[in-house]
Amino acid sequence: MTNSVLKTELAIIQAPMAGVQNAKLAVAVCEAGGLGSLPCAMLSAELLKSELDYLSQHTDKPYNLNFFCHQTSDYTLAQQTAWHNLLTPYFDEFAVDVSQFTRNASRQPINQQIIDIIAPYTPAVVSFHFGLPSREIVSQIKAWGGTVLSSATTLDEARWLQANGADAVIAQGIEAGGHRGHFLSMDLSLQPTTAQLVRECVELDIPVIAAGGICTAEDVAQYQALGVAAVQVGSAYLLCEEATTSALHREVLKTVAPDSTELTTLFSGRPARGISNRVMQELGAMPEQAPPFPYASIAMTALRAKAEAKGDSGFSPLWCGERFIVREGINAQQITRLLMQGWQS
Known part of the structure; x- marks a missing residue:
């Protein structure tokens, strides 16, 4: 049975983890039936093309490319x-x-040059951290049939993502490893646990993906019972053979x-x-x-x-x-x- 949001056999996303993985891990998860992810925010244009070639040559399953949408200050x-x-x-x-x-x-946020590189590969899923890019970029991804995901760390961020073109929201609880995806407020006291955030977000009319502190089959069952469309897992893959940890x-x-x-x-x-x-x-x-x-x-x-x-x-x-x-x-x-x-x- 195919997951309706991810278009994969299994309702799991391997979280994009810059510095501890490359396309090899993404391919392994794709071939296992999940949605493998490639962290792209720190890749040069040449390395991005190389990794995309590896993905397209080693799996015909859907995969996820992840980018940052931060505003760069002086x-x-x-x-x-x-x-x-x-x-x-x-x-x-x-x-x-x-x-x-x-x-x-x-690290640069996604821009039109990057879209021009990835468009010929028509990735099935493109996900974002720190909000969403311009409406023009979101529209281009959707035009080739891509699904747009982004991380929300509060209910307000989930509502914002829903209003600005996300197809599903990754509810990133405070337990999650790596960078917080917050973008509306830098106040960490506003950041709930994964379970708290999921309970709030599932009331919205948008698919929700649970992320943060998920490391057992029992955790997965808990979040499915709360009504999520899928789970996103990162740290559980850190010691696996395909990781570059x-x-x-x-x-x-x-x-x-x-x-x-x-x-x-x-x-x-x-x-x-x-x-x-x-x-x-x-x-x-x-x-x-x-x-x-x-x-x-x-x-x-x-x-x-x-x-x-x-x-x-x-x-x-x-x-x-x-x-x-x-x-x-x-x-x-x-x-x-x-x-x-x-x-x-």
Whole structure:
């Protein structure tokens, strides 16, 4: 039986996870019957084409391309100076050369050039984080038959997405790993749990996809009972064979104590959930000196590279949801099928 929203056999989306996956994981989930996703926000035009070629050559099933819709603000010299002053002890410790740092955004929101690249591939689903792009871009996606999804972290955001062209809403609870998708308000106190948010959103006249803290078949059953059209799962795939999760990240995932994640702005400038590590503990997870998204990542990426070269994950963004179960020696198909045992068709 085909899922009416995703056009897939199974009602599950593999969450797009930049930095720990490529098209290989997306293909594996597609072939298992779910909707595999490719995170595209950090891909160059050349790499995007290469990944799209891989997808189209290795699966004929529907897949999802994910993009960001953030508004890029200025990164002033004063902001950069304050940020660098905070990080100077680490620059000294790891011999980081700050003279080469720019104030240019490393992640760009979707634009017409990107649409022109992906249009010939006619992806079945295109999803967004931080709102939606222009109506012109949404219309072009729908013109080739694409389904448009976006993340909502509050009921107000879900209503906004419904009013502005989304075909379904991804209800991202506070438990979710990686970046928060909020875009109407930066007030984190407004962010409900996945269950709370789903209960609110299913009252709207739009399909709802639950995301955040889903790691067992029982979780899937719970959200199906609440009336969702599908679930979106990310962290459960972090240790699977097809993920590109680094050896350092994998080791932390296998040894970390429960309840060890928190939201931090240190790595990009926007709140994102990851496992607490040295830099988060020493500077605080949300220091006021962190510059706006995505500029924090310029210095942090350089620090991360130096630390990881020494086997140190203390400056790495160890993205992970609030709930995580260690499953080693498992592939994406097994994870997908295991979780979907909870979905009653």
